[in-house]
Amino acid sequence: MDRMKRIPIKEQAPEVRAKNFEEVCLGYTEEEAVKEASRCLNCKNPQCVTKCPVSIDIPGFIQHVKNREFEEAAKVIAKYSSLPAVCGRVCPQEVQCESKCVLGIKGEPVAIGKLERFVADWSREHNVNLSETKPKNGKRVAVIGSGPAGLTCAGDLAKEGYDVTIFEALHKAGGVLVYGIPEFRLPKDTVVKHEIENVKKLGVKIETNVIIGRTITVDQLLQEENFDAVFIGSGAGLPKFMGIPGENLNGVFSANEFLTRNNLMKAFKEEYATPIKVGKKVAVVGGGNVAMDAARTALRLGAEVHIVYRRSEAELPARVEEVHHAKEEGVIFDLLTNPVEIIGDENGWVKGMKCVKMELGEADESGRRRPVAIEGSEFILDVDTVIMSLGTSPNPLIYTTTEGLKINNRKCILADEETAVTSKERVYAGGDAVTGAATVILAMGAGKKAAKAIDEMLKNK
């Protein structure tokens, strides 16, 4: 075996998976996982751990895998993360743990994400009990939002003996894990549901259908329902539109709407009542992971799909793996292209999108080269559906209804990055609600820090 080379992982063939919603990556077998784990050098000073936002003892769990002690491996991960089956699948490991793996200097880094996923899947299939908690301490914490930040914060506090209730606005817990990321990347009924069940097994209560700011306010939680502290992990779910003519035509959707219909409401399944519209030719505007998810979903619903992005391939914010998968499945990339108008037919349905060609100019403050429209380059992309995937911002519902909760100029809740402390006493916040749209694992890291800060505050009270 070549130590510098990864054990390859099986995937559904592109032409097959482009027609179903089954998971693309099939995961390691026990043999493959043990082999891949044996590549790890078990560094004395492991750099991989420093780049994991929840600081998982990576060499620790990998050594257990190498020794076929899968249950022990699961227990090591459980000390740090409540959502390993999710993170093993959706974390951008190439810029986190795996980016610092020593083997990566000369060869391919250890497949840490795939090994984490293997351990999590194995422990689910073998019903490993990971729900050890300290005795109840009688203190109550309310967590707003059941996405990655909220689930992590709630899980960590429950382990410390707190009585935790999560309030979720939608009818299912999981946040972006259930409404945003599609089945073919993150299976809902097996993976997501099981990890949420694990959080519940720690004693965490989840109340769905409660909208903070409408059904009840943060102030009421503290004053009337006697919670000792509140953690806000409400995410960034408000979609952006371009503000170009024709955006309200029939057939134009936000990626959030399109993905919610398909993932949360299961519109792709015959027996579910929620309808979904996907035309013959779809343009997805944007280049992030959400754009890839929307494009690959539309493809699976039978459309020809174009990604329309104003910069070039090198600037695509989506993970390289996702772009690669999308291309393999047949998504067409129209790069350096920017929509200026959506054109409707006589009944108000989309019949085309006017675009301009772009070129890259000077670098802006963020270091990325700014795209500039090429004069006279207008052309019509002949599409009947447009999905806008331009990013999201935090929902104003909570901060507009909470006395003394401050926000920054990007309408994100103002909170200390290390302690999650907000401008309001006993109220903490983290994840996308504070940073704006980011990643699952960063939200989990924020939930973890908040749990620690809440624990310290309440212990000293």
Next chain:
Amino acid sequence: MFKIVEKRQLAPQIFLMDIEAPRVAKSAKPGQFVIIRLDEEGERIPLTICDYDIEKGTVTIVIQAIGCSTRKLMDYEKGDFIYDFVGPLGQASEFIHEEIEELKKKNILFVAGGVGTAPVYPQVKWLNKHGVKADVIIGARTKELLILEEEMKEVAGNVYPATDDGTYGFNGRVTDLILDLVNKQGKKYDLVVAIGPMIMMKFVCKVTEELGIKTIVSLNPIMVDGTGMCGACRVTVGGKTYFACVDGPEFDGHKVDFDEAMRRSAMYKKEEQECMNK
């Protein structure tokens, strides 16, 4: 799970239900709505709040069987459960933030069309509780479809029923009745609140614009989450895009792009028809 504690038929295909939802009942205000989901395979549909009782912890909804989900809900009985019931959603009616003394000086006319009478009721009731008597037009296609007249009489100033076919009350459309009240009977109104089918609201706004009366409408676009995360319910008001679920559902009727709103409402007509034929 949310229990149906009362069910009553108001008209053919129109039912009233009291749902046990204490958190929603406690926070509900006139003008707001809820979203419900019947079962695991169900879709999320918005329904206006008709009444709420904090002591009993119940919220009253009125449903007309016009689509797949509402038709299915009609068969639910007292004691049955629906999976999800979330709210209250949207902004409360603007007038609840006004000074009561200022409100008392105003003459307000509500124009309710069909099942739109249900969301008018809590607004008129709220005003009555604060010493303001509003006039109400209740319009329907025909006599047997006219709902909540007795309930409305208890809380309103004058109640004017109207039927398109003249089988009861005023003979004609609600717009004709508005003109009749103002031009022939010499009524003066400072504010009109119109809630009903989109086409009715559009024509009420045309009439009140000519009469120079400020008009509020409650829009009912397609919704999914109802919390502002998808924009399915976006509407154009005064040239700007708003999400009806968080910015509304009530807007200045004279600024609403009704033609766009009606076109967007028909987006899933084909799918809805297929579902009804199943």
